[in-house]
Amino acid sequence: MTMNATGRPTAPTSAPAPSSPADAALLPAEALLFEIGDRDHSGVDLPDLEVGDERLAGLRRKTPLDLPGLTEPEAMRHYVRLSRRNYSIDSGMYPLGSCTMKHNPRLNEKMARLPGFADVHPLQPVATVQGALGVIEELAHWLMELTNTSAVAMSPKAGAHGELCGMMAIRAAHAANGQSHRDVVLVPESAHGTNPATAAFLGYKVRSIDANANGTVDVAAVKAAIDDNVAAIMLTNPNTCGLFEPEIIEIAEAIHEAGAYFYCDGANFNAIMGVVRPGDLGIDAMHINLHKTFSTPHGGGGPGAGPVVLSQALAPFAPVPFVRRSGDGLELVEHPDATSLGRLTAFHGQMGMYVRALTYMLSHGKDGLAQAARDAVLNANYIKAGLDDLFTAPFDGQPVMHEVLFDDSFLKGTGVSTLDFAKAMIDEGFHPMTMYFPLVVHGAMLIEPTESESRQTLDAFIATMRELAEDAVAGNAERFTAAPIRAPLARLDETRAARQPRLIWRHEKTEAS
C-alpha cells in the first residue's frame, strides 16, 4: 500500500479509477465541536443573567462548564459536514440482511410531525388526546388483523424488548397454570442473538436445536428436545437464513401438545405481511418490529417500536397500559388486573413510531402491504439469481424469502475474507451487507434489498458484486485487504476501536496532566 500526500492510502493499480474520490479539499477532516468552539463565542445574544438568591447551597458548580460556543454558521457547517460523511438510507442502497432497511416515506415524517401527535405529553388528560389514542387503537387493530391474533401489547420499544414482553407473558401463563417448574426454552441455532439472550435474562435455560441441511428446523429435532421442563420455543420465521420454516405448523402442534408456548420472532414480518397470518400457523406471541416492517429503519427517522401480538391463551397476561373503548370515547387502562404481567415502560410507547407505521399501512392498504412483501421477496430472489453462479450459497436449491444468504467458500484460497470483501464494496459506493451472521454459516454474507430498490439499483448492485467476486478469484487480493481507500477514513483498526475506545475528550491543556 502506498500513501499520497494527505497520508491517505492510494488505490492499488488493479482497482479502477475512483468515480467520486473523497476529495480532501472538499471533505476536510472534521474537528470536534469542542475544538472549533470556545467560551467567548455564541450563536445568540442573551442578556446578562441576574443571579438572585443562591438556592443551590453547596451544590453550585465551582468550575466553568466549558461548553463550546460557536456562531450559527459554524455550528450549522459542522453538522452538515458531519452528515455528508455519513452513509444513510436516503443516500443509497443499504443491503443489510436481518435489518430490513427499507425506504422511509416522507409522508410518514409529515404525519409524525403534526403538532397533535408530536407535541402531546404523556401525562395530558386522556380527554385531550383522544386522536392520539385513536391512532394507537387503529394500529393495534391492523396488527391483530395482519397476524390473526387476539391481543397486542403496544408499549415495547424495540424487537428485543418485545421478546422480553412475550416471554414474560409466557412465564406468567405458566405460573397461572401451576407450571412454574418449566425452565427450558428451545432456541434454534440460527436464531437472532436476542432470542437466547431474552430467555437467559428471564432465568430460562437455553436448549439449542440444530438446523438441518436446508437451513431450517425439523419438527423431529424439536420433538427430540421436548420434555416436561420446556416452557416455550423461540423460532424466527422467516428465519435468519432468509427461509420460510416449512414445518412450522407441525412444530407449533408439537409444542402445544407438550404444554409449552410458541414464541415467534417476527422481525422478518416484512417478507410475509398481508400474505401469511402468523396466528394461522399457531404462534402464541410474536413481536413485530415496526421499524423494519412498516418503514422507519434504524437511523431513518427515529427510535424503534416492538409491539407484541398475543394468542387467546396469552391475552389475559398482556401488560398495561392499553387503549380501550368506553362509551363513545377511548380510555387508557393503566392499572394491571390480577393476571396482567404489569408495566414494561414508563409511559405508553413510541408515539412517533405509531404514527409512522399507521401512515405506512393506510397509504399502502392491505393489498399494498402484501405487494410490498412480494416485491421484497422478488428483489431478494433477483439478486440471488444474479449472483448464484459466482457466489456460494450454503443452502442452495430453493427460492429465498426477503433476504439471500451466501457464504465465503467462493473466496477460499484467494486471501480475501468476508470482511475484506465488504470493505471493497464501500469503495464501489455500496454499503456492505450483513456479515458473519447468521453464525451457522461460515463467513456469512446476508443481503436484503427490500422492496424499496428499483431494478436499476439492483442491477448496479449485482454488477458491482460480480466484478468484485471475479477480481477476488482472479487473485487481486490487495484491492480487498487495503479497502476502503475512498471512504473519508481508510481501513480502521476495529479491534483497537472495540477494545480501547476513547470515549472522553479533554482539552489539550488538561490532557497532559
Ligand SMILES: *Cc1c(COP(=O)(O)O)cnc(C)c1O
Ligand atoms: C432486528 C431483529 C431483532 C431485534 O430487534 P431490535 O429492534 O433491534 O431489538 C430480533 N430478531 C431478529 C430476527 C431481528 O432481525
